[in-house]
Amino acid sequence: MLRAFLLLLVCSVPARADYIHDNLRFTLFHELGHAVIDQREVKLFGPEEAAADGFALVLADRLLSAQDMASMVESITILARFEAATETFDPWSAYMPTGQRLAYAICLYHGLQPWRGGDHARALGLPPALAGPCKEIAAEIRDAWEPILAGLTPDAVSGRLRPGRGKALRLLAGDIRLINQNLGLPRDVPVTQDWCGEDNAFYYQYDERIAICSEMVEALIESAGRSLRQ
Numbered sequence: 001m002l003r004a005f006l007l008l009l010v011c012s013v014p015a016r017a018d019y020i021h022d023n024l025r026f027t028l029f030h031e032l033g034h035a036v037i038d039q040r041e042v043k044l045f046g047p048e049e050a051a052a053d054g055f056a057l058v059l060a061d062r063l064l065s066a067q068d069m070a071s072m073v074e075s076i077t078i079l080a081r082f083e084a085a086t087e088t089f090d091p092w093s094a095y096m097p098t099g100q101r102l103a104y105a106i107c108l109y110h111g112l113q114p115w116r117g118g119d120h121a122r123a124l125g126l127p128p129a130l131a132g133p134c135k136e137i138a139a140e141i142r143d144a145w146e147p148i149l150a151g152l153t154p155d156a157v158s159g160r161l162r163p164g165r166g167k168a169l170r171l172l173a174g175d176i177r178l179i180n181q182n183l184g185l186p187r188d189v190p191v192t193q194d195w196c197g198e199d200n201a202f203y204y205q206y207d208e209r210i211a212i213c214s215e216m217v218e219a220l221i222e223s224a225g226r227s228l229r230q
């Protein structure tokens, strides 16, 4: 039954609206990771971008249903493969190359709950030999974040995500509600949609704010048209 369900998910391409929402959702969870690292002064042993991706997957695994998790990973896979096709490798970039960043996300997706992501992660390209190591990597990432998340319950800290206006924020309204119900922050973090001059999203330390660029929303709408069957 579960296998049939997962195969059904593998064979389905997300709807255009889901693809846009899923990618914005992963972006929000990732930027929230930067906010937690900053406000909690989390000490890192590696690149912050990889840590923020780990946070995003651990939090998504806690908050999302199996179906929503599968849809999100499916959508970020489609986007990453679309972007990787035209990417130029820059060894000095803060980010891993898109293809490798995606592989790490699929590895954690599988490793966090193999029963949820097993066949699906394999269908998205996870080599069978990495299924075991990914479980160990995911357990270590979860163990690193859990004590931090345990101190960030809504009862323990009063900061919340404070959404502004814009299409991205309308699409993310339910996610922001869900996060605020389950996670607090030491201080409020506004979430805004702004033109920033590039297709990206940021957590700005100087005013402790998450900005989702309007360029990202437009790029997602465009890539949805090119990547998905209409």
Ligand SMILES: [Zn+2]
Binding pocket: 030, 031, 034, 049, 052
């Ligand atoms: Zn980042």
